[in-house]
Amino acid sequence: DAEITQSPRHKITETGRQVTLACHQTWNHNNMFWYRQDLGHGLRLIHYSYGVQDTNKGEVSDGYSVSRSNTEDLPLTLESAASSQTSVYFCASSEEGLDTGELFFGEGSRLTVL
């Protein structure tokens, strides 16, 4: 069965360190997304990609970057981790574009920045 996997599932790091969260999907979807989820907030879009070599900023992109070198993977990098980036991060993919809503989500990566 096709799936979307994230790693690591849990990560503790220190302020200022670089962190990369991996996302791998076997749906063969062109569209991939990174969200963060914080208590009291809805899912907020960080970055998204509509295909290889395509990346776009979402509503909360400051301090984050992504790269898309193949269809299956969209790693999320925190260049210099900050305590405000402590959150649960979800990767998602879809057949359709950003506004269609039918997304397939990974199980999340919980990041703690001390």
Added chain:
Amino acid sequence: EDQVTQSPEALRLQEGESSSLNCSYTVSGLRGLFWYRQDPGKGPEFLFTLYSAGEEKEKERLKATLTKKESFLHITAPKPEDSATYLCAVSDYKLSFGAGTTVTVRA
């Protein structure tokens, strides 16, 4: 300004006690409204898409309805396995999620 507001934040139900969750939205050009279920420690799982006022969708004990300003997710005769957080999302030119309603169903 919040585009999507879900209420209540939390809902505790007895098994078999039917209830409704609300999702109100303020986007002007709605292209679709979506409901997701999220279990603890898991990613959201897609449930329904609604496109126009008056539309209804059903899946087992869940029924979603849509008006011009809000959507309701009705849970009929819930069971403990219906316990989850239910997320609403609306689409105009982008997708905006609400904060969710956490439903707990006691046996």
